[in-house]
Amino acid sequence: MFRKISLSVMLLASSQAVAESSYFFDEQDGQLDLGYHLAENAYGFLPVPVIITEPAIGLGGGLVGLFLHETEEEKELRKQKALESVDGGAQLIPAAMTLVGAGGTENGTWFAFAGHRHSWLNDSIRYTVGGGAANANLNLYSDLGGLLPSGQNFQFDTTTEALFVLQKLQFRVADTPLMLGVKQVWSESSVSSSNKVVDWLLEKALGDKHTTSGLGLTAEYDTRDNMFFPKKGYILSAEYMQFDEKFGSDTQYATLDTNAEVYMPLAEKWTFAVAASYEEIYEKDTELSPTAKPYVDMRGVSAFRYQGDQIETIQAQLMYHIDQRWTVSTFYGHASTKTHSIEETEQSVNAYGVGFRYQIARRYGIHMGIDIAASDEEGALYFKVGSGF
Numbered sequence: 029m030f031r032k033i034s035l036s037v038m039l040l041a042s043s044q045a046v047a048e049s050s051y052f053f054d055e056q057d058g059q060l061d062l063g064y065h066l067a068e069n070a071y072g073f074l075p076v077p078v079i080i081t082e083p084a085i086g087l088g089g090g091l092v093g094l095f096l097h098e099t100e101e102e103k104e105l106r107k108q109k110a111l112e113s114v115d116g117g118a119q120l121i122p123a124a125m126t127l128v129g130a131g132g133t134e135n136g137t138w139f140a141f142a143g144h145r146h147s148w149l150n151d152s153i154r155y156t157v158g159g160g161a162a163n164a165n166l167n168l169y170s171d172l173g174g175l176l177p178s179g180q181n182f183q184f185d186t187t188t189e190a191l192f193v194l195q196k197l198q199f200r201v202a203d204t205p206l207m208l209g210v211k212q213v214w215s216e217s218s219v220s221s222s223n224k225v226v227d228w229l230l231e232k233a234l235g236d237k238h239t240t241s242g243l244g245l246t247a248e249y250d251t252r253d254n255m256f257f258p259k260k261g262y263i264l265s266a267e268y269m270q271f272d273e274k275f276g277s278d279t280q281y282a283t284l285d286t287n288a289e290v291y292m293p294l295a296e297k298w299t300f301a302v303a304a305s306y307e308e309i310y311e312k313d314t315e316l317s318p319t320a321k322p323y324v325d326m327r328g329v330s331a332f333r334y335q336g337d338q339i340e341t342i343q344a345q346l347m348y349h350i351d352q353r354w355t356v357s358t359f360y361g362h363a364s365t366k367t368h369s370i371e372e373t374e375q376s377v378n379a380y381g382v383g384f385r386y387q388i389a390r391r392y393g394i395h396m397g398i399d400i401a402a403s404d405e406e407g408a409l410y411f412k413v414g415s416g417f
Contacts, residue, residue, distance in 0.1 A: 034144040043147060052388055059353050063391035066096050074389060078131045081408040083330040084166055090131015091232045097124035097303060111178050114352045118254045118393025123147050152200040161192040167330055168318050176416045184226045190217035196246060209246045219317055238317060241276040244269035256414055260298050262290040280312035289417055299347040303417040307339040324363040327410060328379035330403030336365030355385040379403040383416060
């Protein structure tokens with residue numbers, strides 16, 4: 029059933045119908061494939077349907093378009109590599125790509141965004157820019173600074189209206205997988221709540237409009253064989269951001285975000301992957317937006333359900349590649365939070381699930397599919413591009 033549904037969605041969502049029967053089918057294996065459409069059509073893009081089942085914002089949907097921009101020489105080289113081997117073309121990194129998307133949910137949450145990444149000098153320099161607008165209706169949870177008993181939280185609703193822009197510039201160190209860079213983030217938001225007491229506190233702390241502006245350093249070491257759906261290699265990344273009045277921010281704080289993903293082939297058809305992350309916020313001002321603190325970001329866990337000053341996650345995923353097109357997987361994750369307030373509090377959550385992927389664009393190694401995940405309190409279904417981490 030999943031196979032029929034996924035194929036139908038991918039075909040119906042395509043932006044252009046072409047008379048040639050081979051247009052949407054790979055010349056090597058004859059299977060449904062959008063690689064030719066992406067490479068040869070000036071307006072071709074990969075449509076990614078967004079089916080939102082996020083418990084924090086309710087049911088909804090949208091559409092994201094992935095555009096890949098290549099020169100004629102790059103297209104020809106990718107085509108030849110793809111003809112020589114099953115995953116040859118996937119090992120070439122696109123020089124430029126664009127994402128455009130929008131969506132909404134039943135509780136009034138909506139978003140719209142656009143982003144672009146470009147590289148020069150054989151990927152020695154990368155520049156990423158993005159921006160958008162959103163209206164998010166979220167339930168947040170607090171232990172009231174440690175006043176509530178362990179494991180109990182006060183729940184309150186919030187509505188956040190925001191505009192945001194980010195940009196990142198990276199430079200490769202010699203001829204190595206290491207890239208160092210700088211990142212800038214700016215956003216303007218307003219936060220309110222239907223709870224009159226919470227709304228009064230938010231207005232007193234943040235005012236009608238709240239500007240967040242930061243500058244930081246980034247580092248990334250990437251040896252993966254495919255940026256969209258790796259089967260071997262690893263990526264290590266770290267980011268330190270400073271939000272300060274001298275950058276135009278209304279509040280002062282800093283964040284550290286570190287991530288690692290490792291992909292290990294166990295046999296011809298098996299891949300084992302592990303991902304870990306650590307996030308921390310260093311507060312200078314105590315009156316921060318309620319969404320400023322890091323939260324557990326893991327399949328099966330509601331966004332902002334678990335927040336803290338420190339977040340640690342570990343995930344494992346086992347993938348079985350039925351053939352070059354179809355992959356099924358099972359995964360498990362554990363996360364913990366730590367909050368420093370009147371007294372130190374800790375929380376933890378487990379999540380697990382199963383999923384599948386279909387390689388929809390073999391030239392680029394792009395896989396799409398569905399994950400079904402559950403945690404201690406809830407479950408959700410996700411449309412995913414990539415491995416799922």
